[in-house]
Amino acid sequence: MMKDTAEKMKLVTHFIAGYPSLEASFDTAKGLIDGGAYALEMQMPFSDPSADGPVIESACRKALEAGFRVGEGFKLIERIKAYADVPLYVMSYSALVFNMVVQGFADRALAAGAAGLIIPDLTPGTDEGLYEAGRRAGIDVVPVVVPGVSDERLSEIMAEKPDWVYLALRSGITGSYTELDAENLGFLDRLKKYDAKIMAGFGICTPEQIETLKPHCDAAIAGSFIVNRLSEASTEKGGSGIMHAAKDAVEYLLGE
Amino acid sequence: MENYFKTMPDSEGNYGEYGGSYIPPQLQDEMNKITDAYYSISKSHQFISELRSIRKHFQGRPTPVYFAKTLSEELGGRIYLKREDLNHTGAHKLNHCMGEALLAKYMGKKKLIAETGAGQHGVALATAAAYFGLECEIHMGEVDIAKEHPNVIRMKLLGARVVPVSHGLKTLKEAVDSAFEAYLKDPVTTIYCIGSVVGPHPFPMMVRDFQRVVGVEAKEQFSEMTGELPDNVVACVGGGSNAMGIFSAFLDEDETQLYGVEPSGRSFKPGDHASTITYGKPGIIHGFKCYLLQEENGDPSPVYSIASGLDYPGVGPEHSMLNDQNKVNYVTASDEDCLDAFYTLSRKEGIIPALESAHALSYAMKLAQEKPRESILVNLSGRGDKDIDFIVDNYGVRE
Numbered sequence: 001m002m003k004d005t006a007e008k009m010k011l012v013t014h015f016i017a018g019y020p021s022l023e024a025s026f027d028t029a030k031g032l033i034d035g036g037a038y039a040l041e042m043q044m045p046f047s048d049p050s051a052d053g054p055v056i057e058s059a060c061r062k063a064l065e066a067g068f069r070v071g072e073g074f075k076l077i078e079r080i081k082a083y084a085d086v087p088l089y090v091m092s093y094s095a096l097v098f099n100m101v102v103q104g105f106a107d108r109a110l111a112a113g114a115a116g117l118i119i120p121d122l123t124p125g126t127d128e129g130l131y132e133a134g135r136r137a138g139i140d141v142v143p144v145v146v147p148g149v150s151d152e153r154l155s156e157i158m159a160e161k162p163d164w165v166y167l168a169l170r171s172g173i174t175g176s177y178t179e180l181d182a183e184n185l186g187f188l189d190r191l192k193k194y195d196a197k198i199m200a201g202f203g204i205c206t207p208e209q210i211e212t213l214k215p216h217c218d219a220a221i222a223g224s225f226i227v228n229r230l231s232e233a234s235t236e237k238g239g240s241g242i243m244h245a246a247k248d249a250v251e252y253l254l255g256e
Numbered sequence: 257m258e259n260y261f262k263t264m265p266d267s268e269g270n271y272g273e274y275g276g277s278y279i280p281p282q283l284q285d286e287m288n289k290i291t292d293a294y295y296s297i298s299k300s301h302q303f304i305s306e307l308r309s310i311r312k313h314f315q316g317r318p319t320p321v322y323f324a325k326t327l328s329e330e331l332g333g334r335i336y337l338k339r340e341d342l343n344h345t346g347a348h349k350l351n352h353c354m355g356e357a358l359l360a361k362y363m364g365k366k367k368l369i370a371e372t373g374a375g376q377h378g379v380a381l382a383t384a385a386a387y388f389g390l391e392c393e394i395h396m397g398e399v400d401i402a403k404e405h406p407n408v409i410r411m412k413l414l415g416a417r418v419v420p421v422s423h424g425l426k427t428l429k430e431a432v433d434s435a436f437e438a439y440l441k442d443p444v445t446t447i448y449c450i451g452s453v454v455g456p457h458p459f460p461m462m463v464r465d466f467q468r469v470v471g472v473e474a475k476e477q478f479s480e481m482t483g484e485l486p487d488n489v490v491a492c493v494g495g496g497s498n499a500m501g502i503f504s505a506f507l508d509e510d511e512t513q514l515y516g517v518e519p520s521g522r523s524f525k526p527g528d529h530a531s532t533i534t535y536g537k538p539g540i541i542h543g544f545k546c547y548l549l550q551e552e553n554g555d556p557s558p559v560y561s562i563a564s565g566l567d568y569p570g571v572g573p574e575h576s577m578l579n580d581q582n583k584v585n586y587v588t589a590s591d592e593d594c595l596d597a598f599y600t601l602s603r604k605e606g607i608i609p610a611l612e613s614a615h616a617l618s619y620a621m622k623l624a625q626e627k628p629r630e631s632i633l634v635n636l637s638g639r640g641d642k643d644i645d646f647i648v649d650n651y652g653v654r655e
Contacts, residue, residue: 046554047424047433047556048541048542050279050283051280051283057437061424064553068553094540095555096553096554097554098538098539098540098554099553099554120281121543123284126276126277144280146282168280168281171286171443172282172440173282173437173441
C-alpha cells in the first residue's frame with residue numbers, strides 16, 4: 001500500500017472561491033482534499049478571465065453575481081488551512097492583484113496560508129513587481145509557460161527561480177480536451193533541465209491522461225473538469241452533493 | 257513634430273505607466289506575431305501605397321473640413337467640423353478597419369473577428385472584410401443589437417456573422433470578452449481587429465497610427481483655410497480612437513488646446529455614466545493598464561451612456577497618459593447636452609451627427625460661448641443615421 005501511494009501522481013485541483021456560493025466552495029475544497037488532492041489551486045473570480053474557457057468563466061461570473069469579495073477569498077483560505085494542511089495556490093488575474101497593490105496581495109495571501117500565486121497575465125518582465133513581491137513576502141510565484149515558448153524567453157522566466165512552474169499543455173483557453181503528443185510531452189522534458197518542479201494542466205479530464213503525464217512532470221492540474229462536475233452536482237443535489245462531487249472527481253482522476 | 261511619435265509608445269507598448277500587455281503567455285505569442293507583422297509589413301512601400309489608394313478611391317478621403325457658419329454666428333467663436341461622417345460607412349472607424357484588414361491579408365489570415373458597441377466598428381470591419389474577401393464575425397451585446405438595429409442589418413448585408421452576447425449588461429464590455437474568446441479558439445487563421453485604441457500592445461498603437469490620417473488631413477486643411485492652427489481641437493472619448501486620430505497631429509503644437517469629451521450620461525452616480533478619466537483610477541482591463549471605472553475588487557464597473565460607442569469602463573492608455581501630462585483636457589457632456597447638440601447641428605447646419613460625436617459638439621458649443629474669439633475644430637466622427645430610430649422611440653421628435 002505504501003508503494004502505491006508513493007507512486008501515485010500528484011494532482012493539483014482547481015476550484016473557484018465563491019462558486020456556487022462561499023460556503024459551497026469551502027465544501028468543495030474539503031471534498032477535493034478528502035479525495036486525495038495533493039494541492040489546491042483556488043481561483044479568485046474576476047469578470048474577464050482571459051486564460052479561461054466558458055466553464056470557468058461562467059462559474060466566475062456566478063460567484064461575482066453572488067457578491068464575492070477578495071477579502072472573503074482570503075478568509076476562505078484560512079478556513080481551508082485549518083481543515084487540512086495542503087499546499088494552496090491562489091490563482092487570479094492582474095486586475096485584482098494590481099487593484100490591491102501587488103505587495104499587499106502577496107502579503108495577504110501568505111498571511112492567509114497560501115503556498116503560492118498563479119497570475120497568468122503577470123509574466124516575468126511585465127509583472128508589476130509580482131516576482132519581487134513574492135520573494136519579499138516569501139511566497140512562491142508560479143509562472144505559466146506554453147510549449148511554443150522560445151529558449152531565450154524560457155530562460156528569462158526561469159531566472160526568477162520559481163519552486164514550481166505551471167505548464168499549459170496547449171495554447172488557447174482552459175476547458176477543452178488536450179491531446180498529449182510528442183510536442184507537449186517533449187516540451188515537458190525540455191523543462192526538466194531547470195530546478196523547478198512542474199505542474200501541467202489544460203484539458204485534463206481522464207485518468208489516462210494523468211497516467212501519460214506521470215513520467216514527464218511532478219503534478220497534473222485539473223480545472224474545468226472539476227468545475228463541470230460541481231455544476232452538475234449543484235443543480236441536481238444541492239449543498240451536501242458538492243463535497244461528494246468534488247471528492248468523486250478527484251478519485252476518478254486518480255484512478256480509484 | 258515627429259518627436260512625440262518617436263517615443264510613444266516604448267517597445268513594450270507602454271505609454272508612461274499605462275498600456276503594456278497583461279495577457280496570458282498563450283495569448284502573448286499571438287500578439288507578438290501581430291506586433292512583428294505590423295512593424296515589418298505596415299512600413300513597407302507596397303502596404304503604404306495600397307492603403308493610400310484605398311483611402312482615396314474606396315473611402316473617399318480626404319474628408320472635408322467644414323466651417324459651421326450659422327452655428328458660429330449664433331454662438332460666437334469659429335466652429336469647424338472635420339467631416340468623418342462623410343468617410344465611407346459614415347464614421348472614422350473605417351480608417352483603422354481598412355488598415356487592420358489589409359494587414360490581415362498580408363499575414364494570410366482568413367477571418368476577422370471583433371466586437372462592436374454602436375455597430376460603427378462592426379459595419380466598418382464587415383465592409384473591410386467584404387472588400388478584401390475575408391470572413392467576418394462581429395460580437396455585439398443584445399442591448400446594443402436592439403438599439404442599433406440599422407447597423408446590425410448593414411453588417412448582415414455585408415456578409416458578416418453577428419454573434420449576440422447575452423451575459424452581463426449585454427453591451428460593449430461583454431462584447432469584447434466574447435470576441436476575444438472566439439479569437440483565442442483559432443488564433444492561427446483568424447485575427448482580432450480591435451475597435452479602438454485599447455487592448456494589449458500593439459492594438460492601441462496600431463489603431464492610433466491608422467487613425468492619424470484624420471489629424472494629418474485636418475491640420476493641413478485647417479491651415480489652408482485659415483492660415484493658422486486651430487486654437488482648440490475637440491473630440492469625444494469612449495475608448496478614444498477618433499480622439500487619438502485627430503489629437504495625434506497636434507500633440508507637439510503648444511498653441512492648440514486639446515479637449516477629450518467623456519460621457520457623463522444620466523448623472524455622476526456610479527453606473528450612470530462612463531466618464532472614465534474624470535472619475536476612474538488606474539487599473540487593468542482587457543490586457544492593458546489605463547484609467548478604469550472599477551469595483552472594490554478591481555472588476556470593471558457597469559457604465560452607461562446614451563451613445564453606445566462611448567460606454568466603456570476603460571479608456572485608451574495614451575489618453576490616460578496625456579491626462580496625467582496635462583497635454584489634453586478631459587471634460588464631460590451629459591445625455592441631455594448630447595441631445596441638444598444633436599438637434600442643434602441637425603437644424604442649424606443640416607448635418608445629423610452620431611450621438612457619440614454630439615458629445616464633442618456639445619462641448620465645442622460651450623467653448624464657443626466661453627471663447628468667442630477663438631477657433632474650434634471638432635472631430636465630427638460619425639453621422640447619426642444609425643441613432644434616429646432610438647432617439648425617436650425614446651425621446652420623440654422635438655418641435
